[in-house]
Amino acid sequence: MSITVAVTGGIGAGKSTVTALLAERGAVVVDSDRLAREVVGSGTPGLAAIAERFGTGVISADGSLDRPALAAIVFADPVSRKALEGITHPLIRARFAQLQADAPVGSVVVNDIPLLTTADAAAAFHLVIGVGAPEDVRIRRLVGRGLAAADARARIAAQIDDEARQALCDVWVDNGATPEHTRGQALPLWSRLAGFAANHRAGRAAARGGPVLVPYDPQWPATARRLIARVHAAVGDHRVDHIGSTAVPGLASKDVIDLQLTVADLAQAEVFAPLLTAAGFPRLPDYTRDTPHDFRYDRDGHHETHPDDWRKAFHANSDPGQSINLHLRVRDSPNWAWSLRFRDWLRSDAGARSDYLALKEQTELVHGQDAGVDGYADAKEDFLARSDARIGAWADSVGWSPG
Numbered sequence: 001m002s003i004t005v006a007v008t009g010g011i012g013a014g015k016s017t018v019t020a021l022l023a024e025r026g027a028v029v030v031d032s033d034r035l036a037r038e039v040v041g042s043g044t045p046g047l048a049a050i051a052e053r054f055g056t057g058v059i060s061a062d063g064s065l066d067r068p069a070l071a072a073i074v075f076a077d078p079v080s081r082k083a084l085e086g087i088t089h090p091l092i093r094a095r096f097a098q099l100q101a102d103a104p105v106g107s108v109v110v111n112d113i114p115l116l117t118t119a120d121a122a123a124a125f126h127l128v129i130g131v132g133a134p135e136d137v138r139i140r141r142l143v144g145r146g147l148a149a150a151d152a153r154a155r156i157a158a159q160i161d162d163e164a165r166q167a168l169c170d171v172w173v174d175n176g177a178t179p180e181h182t183r184g185q186a187l188p189l190w191s192r193l194a195g196f197a198a199n200h201r202a203g204r205a206a207a208r209g210g211p212v213l214v215p216y217d218p219q220w221p222a223t224a225r226r227l228i229a230r231v232h233a234a235v236g237d238h239r240v241d242h243i244g245s246t247a248v249p250g251l252a253s254k255d256v257i258d259l260q261l262t263v264a265d266l267a268q269a270e271v272f273a274p275l276l277t278a279a280g281f282p283r284l285p286d287y288t289r290d291t292p293h294d295f296r297y298d299r300d301g302h303h304e305t306h307p308d309d310w311r312k313a314f315h316a317n318s319d320p321g322q323s324i325n326l327h328l329r330v331r332d333s334p335n336w337a338w339s340l341r342f343r344d345w346l347r348s349d350a351g352a353r354s355d356y357l358a359l360k361e362q363t364e365l366v367h368g369q370d371a372g373v374d375g376y377a378d379a380k381e382d383f384l385a386r387s388d389a390r391i392g393a394w395a396d397s398v399g400w401s402p403g
């Protein structure tokens with residue numbers, strides 16, 4: 001039981017520097033360059049697979065990989081490069097998983113990965129840290145390390161840029177200034193990682209304060225996308241929607257990402273529970289149902305619902321750095337549809353947003369100091385009940401459906 005963390009960034013950005021700072025605090029570091037060499041070492045199944053795909057011309061007389069020969073093939077041909085990655089990446093992942101399993105319980109296992117380029121690859125980690133520095137600074141540093149400036153430029157140009165990389169990263173370390181500036185960021189980052197690992201080991205959620213409204217953060221949708229990719233990595237390709245206020249552009253909200261994972265039934269939620277917990281989204285067993293409403297849009301249109309229709313499973317976050325409410329709701333159950341409809345109503349209606357915001361601001365004043373969220377939840381229920389007719393009229397007018 002440990003958490004896995006990727007440190008990524010362009011060449012010369014400072015991955016090794018940040019990784020070393022985390023190692024100093026106690027992280028278990030896995031060197032991906034070393035893994036990449038190991039899985040194609042002499043006599044390995046990886047090397048045999050490469051020989052089969054690329055021919056014996058890529059094997060030296062002593063039976064080891066002839067790297068320059070292989071490089072000449074794959075650099076010239078993207079299809080060959082993909083084939084090579086198809087052989088090596090799964091082996092590296094398996095080796096990494098083994099090293100993670102061997103790490104002491106509660107560890108933070110850090111993997112320095114220059115070539116993290118897809119959302120799926122990022123989702124395999126509990127957290128992804130990006131390290132960035134302006135290009136001219138990186139080139140200067142690489143030249144200081146003995147690389148020719150033209151080489152440094154060419155290597156940077158061959159990698160994804162920082163904007164694309166930021167979309168994959170949960171945390172961004174700015175290493176564009178002094179080592180002290182970077183060290184200053186690594187300390188709070190380590191306390192987040194250590195807290196995450198401790199919570200994960202215990203299978204518990206991070207502690208949360210009372211509701212505090214913050215202005216709309218344009219990063220919320222990207223954060224939600226990363227979290228959804230992790231949920232998919234954990235349970236497979238089931239429907240997950242970003243719901244709640246953070247899914248409504250422009251709306252101030254608590255900094256809590258609400259996600260709704262659609263399940264076929266509550267038995268499926270039981271199957272998912274340990275998978276989600278292992279992925280850093282522990283179940284909160286005390287939250288087993290939504291508040292039943294007497295809303296117009298009930299199961300069969302306008303009929304009463306059974307209290308069991310409001311049952312759900314609820315998961316939260318072990319990561320102290322990002323609060324998440326993950327609701328597992330049964331497809332077509334009343335609150336499953338209702339959550340989607342409420343979000344879409346707020347997205348489409350500026351008046352709805354300002355009324356809802358007024359309620360939030362008012363309840364924050366009253367309940368902001370509460371340890372729990374019950375006072376807030378009650379006030380919200382009241383607002384929802386009062387808005388029901390309006391939402392229903394809107395849904396009818398646009399022919400709304402949950403998709």
Ligand code: ADP
Pocket residue numbers: 009010011012013014015016017018141142144145175176177178179180182
């Ligand atoms: P990466 O692992 O991302 O390629 P490194 O951590 O090796 O990058 O950093 C590249 C070079 O820049 C190294 O020589 C390193 O010592 C130097 N370096 C890293 N961070 C800083 C910094 N904040 N200030 C000055 N030099 C740095």
